[in-house]
Amino acid sequence: MNSLRTRLLVAAALILIAFGSLTGLILDRSFQNGMLQAQEDKMQTLVYSLLGAASSDAFGDLTIALDAVPDPRLRQPLSGLEAALFNDDAVVVWSSADFLRLTPPAMPEVGEWRFERLVDPNAFALSFGLRWIDSADDPRRYTVVVLEDANAWDRQLVAFRRTLWLWLGTTLIALTLALLLLLRWGLKPLRLLGRELQQIESGQQPQIQGSYPEEIQPLARDLNTMIAAERSQQTRYRNALGDLAHTLKTPLAVLRGMTAESGLEAGFRRQLSEQLDRMQHIVDHQLRRAAAAGTRTLTEPVLLHGLCEKLLGAMAKVYADRSLRVENAVPGDLRLRADQGDLYDLLGNLIDNAAKYGNGQVRVSALSGSRQCLIVVEDNGAGFPPQAEQLLQRGARADQRQPGQGLGLAAVAEIVQAYSGRLLLDRSALGGAKVIVALPLR
Template sequence: MTSLRARQLFAASLVLTAFIALCGAGLEQAFNSSALQAEEDKLQGLAYALLGAAEANDNGDLGIPETRLPDPRLASPQSGLQAAIVNDRGGLIWGSPSLADDWPLTLAPQEVGTWRFQEQGDWFSLTFGLRWLDRADAPRRYTLLIIENNASFKAQLRTYRRTLWGWLGGAALGLLAVQLLVLRWSLTPLRKLTKELHNIETDQQGNIEATYPSELTPLTDALNSMIQSERNQQTRYRNALGDLAHSLKTPLAVLHGVTDEDVKDTNLRGKLREPLSRIQAITDYQLRKAATAGRRTLSGPVAMRPLAEKISGALQKVYADKNIKFSINIEPTLRVRADEGDLYELIGNLLDNAAKWCKSRVQISANLSRRNVELIIDDDGPGFPENAENLLQRGVRADNQTPGQGIGLAAVNDLIGVYDGKIELQRGPLGGGRVLIQFQA
């Protein structure tokens, strides 16, 4: 999970879900306990009413006249409310007209003066133990039983549960929406910083300019210092290398002039020209290598196709006698994050090498997958010899008869090394050589 907003929203959602679940469970349990207590209190009130209406019958046992029943449901069969009185041996002494033939509960005698409330299946039951004096003032023990169907209680509980979780779910969605707004507001500085960095990459601005919260100020200051330091360092490198190139140019030109004018011996003049040309080529190569920019911090992307078109157009004029056909298979929208000078050097060396060895066709292709660039140069020439990897070493050439210093592929290899890439020399589909380059940009 790479997004800060997604992480915070995920964490907040987990906490909110746990809170809502615990809160809902607590409220549901509290309501259930309260409803059960209310049910028990109601049945106890009914028990007191029944005991208040009780009187001894002809046998001296306790009974309740039908006309004095406190709840009309006790007089209606299958009403869901039943009552009974049993003696200390479990025998039925009195039962309400609503009492079913098969009692839904098994009854054990209750201790005198104690209550017992319980829920069993579809019924609530309340038992109370009592002692009653008969007409002879002899104490008799009885157990009063009240049974009520709990269907209405369960329906009430279901209604409450639906209402509770509906409101809690709505509250959770509302809190999540508020959390999204809060996250969006709190991450605004990061979005603004991202936009500024993009503007720096595309050369729309030079530094981070906006004011940020104190937590981000050290980061923005460090980024500005790094950007400025890199630019100053790059400028110093290029200026120093330009001075060095200018300083070497004059002595080498003087040596070439002296060789051409003062040395009369043709053989000696040829021997002197070759090392001087080699010194010149090696100096140019080392200067180009040292000037390689590599990856720059917050550098803007560079389009590859215009560079390839410009270089191939120039090479068509250089190798006009071969009438080379260049095929460029690069999307105009393909852009890579690399120094433009480095790309010019890379593509220029590869196309020049292919044009030098091809018969009439050179093809350049490139594609970008995420941050991985694949660049392919094909030609229809003789191809690479065995142990082609040796050509990547400076000064090694495939054919000593062909003009050059043997540093083109070596320069490409060194340049690719700056970008942590790799180069492979293969046999291509055009019948000649293929140079396959992969690097991150």
């Protein structure tokens, strides 16, 4: 449900289904009520025709001549239409050719109609109460009952429902497909904008270049402004850092040259050298910290395998006297969206430490998950001391026998922190140190 098209389509489909179901139920109920009213009207007409053919017999009772009834089905057995005449005692005094012997119906009042659906048998029943006054002025109470088989009525209703839901279902499917095409056409500018952003991230184009509807134009314009501002800011930072490094380089070199003068006392020379080294370390630290690009929105992904291959090849030449054995286990298609200079510094420090403090074997591997990328650098040296976290502080060193200032892991920690990642120090299966860098994926 993170897709706008899916959300809109699901919401519209639910509305269409609810509307179609409600419409179908209303039409079905209306049609059923109309059929019931038509059935009742038809049976009332038949009752009137029966009363029109009624007359008194020799005993004064009401009777109906079947020959005078307009509907011939009353004279045919098993026709599905039956009629009977009950007296005031609920006794049949007249019936059609095939009237069923039913339980005497409830006698409606004179002049009242009673229409109902019977379950057994499956038929409609219409009763009418009347009072017949013969020539002797002797009023008698009668009830006319007409039964008609409901199977044909049920078949007609089933056929209507089948046609109704078939056409409603077809209409809903057609409307859903039309809505899908409409959403696809309406959301096309957003898809094009997302595709352009992917091309910007991959370095295929410098900014958003497409023409978009007026609702999206401000967004595209603001994105272009943000991209230009980010690149300009990054350029200014790098230029300022370069100028700062160049500006401080000459004064530090002059001061360091002064320490070589023979007239200085040994103690003063040593103190001056220590302070110069400290100044140099501070400058390097601040330059490296400011130069760390950190997580940026639109950067081209870096292919890690090639980067590690270059660094491992360079370290193999630097430490050629140790017959360094390097292993690049990084997948060839693994890409990480980060600044290439930051990755050079991060991997370069880790590989340099592994080559310097290991016993000739360095292995680099990586694994990409759904949320983060793990970069692992291992060696076969002595490993980390028990309080390995102290090595993340600037100037802390695990091996005092090797030359160095203890800035490698601290610089790596600063870069990882700039990317909101994690740095773990562990024991390697090779027997030495194992550094795990977890960088979030975007």
